[in-house]
Amino acid sequence: MSSGTEHEDRFRRVHAVNFEPLLAYALRRVEEPEDAADVVAETFLVAWRRGRDLPPEAEVRLWLYGVARRVLANHHRSGVRRERLGERLRQRLRVAVAVDPGTEVPERLTVQAALSRLGELDREVLMLTIWEGLEPHEAAAVLQVSPAAVRTRLSRARARLRDLLGNDLGPPGHVLDVMAAPTPEEGR
Known part of the structure; x- marks a missing residue:
């Protein structure tokens, strides 16, 4: 220019x-x-x-x-x-x-509380990919780390968030254990 x-x-x-x-x-x-x-x-x-x-x-x-x-x-x-x-x-x-009635939605408050209990990098990776809609390679550019590091961190952050929120879905697989297959542990 x-x-x-x-x-x-x-x-x-x-x-x-x-x-x-x-x-x-x-x-x-x-x-x-x-x-x-x-x-x-x-x-x-x-x-x-x-x-x-x-x-x-x-x-x-x-x-x-x-x-x-x-x-x-x-x-x-x-x-x-x-x-x-x-x-x-x-x-x-x-x-x-x-x-604003939306600010008092219990689910939102629960998610916000769980997010606040995550480490800074876990929280940032989740927010960049979920709320900002960035792909892992784009989040990697923002964070100045490798895309592989973001994918690994994202997998771990999702697991930690699930643990904090509780898993009301029960164990992986069909309720009656028909064709029950465990979900592979991501990033581990």
Whole structure:
């Protein structure tokens, strides 16, 4: 790209296509919605500053997820913003969120609680593949690990999540043990 206008045009396209997925990514990883907005803004600031280094269109979302992941890591380490928020603001947000009946669905709360009990990498692999809809090789690009490592981690994370949630389906195979076959243990 030779001119500033081309740089601006590309950035606008990247922003338009990736803003909503990046916001959803951030919202699922922070406690306060304002923090998600900050994460997205900082991610796009990095993209703007490094605009000439942006990867091709097919890879730019994965690159942005990687940047957002590092921004989130800095955010979580600092913890400053969450502590500065007063209890009054937290109460207002709880009241606003409580209006949405979907936030009180017991299954959702159970899954959120189970996810919070997983290790950081397990949780991130599950969230990238399930909520962000990334393939293991795409999640590997975001996490900067090999696709094989993501597949192994994903298999283990699913098993740990199943253990935390409990398996109401009973043992593998038919209820009456007709043609009962154990499910192979993935990644072990």
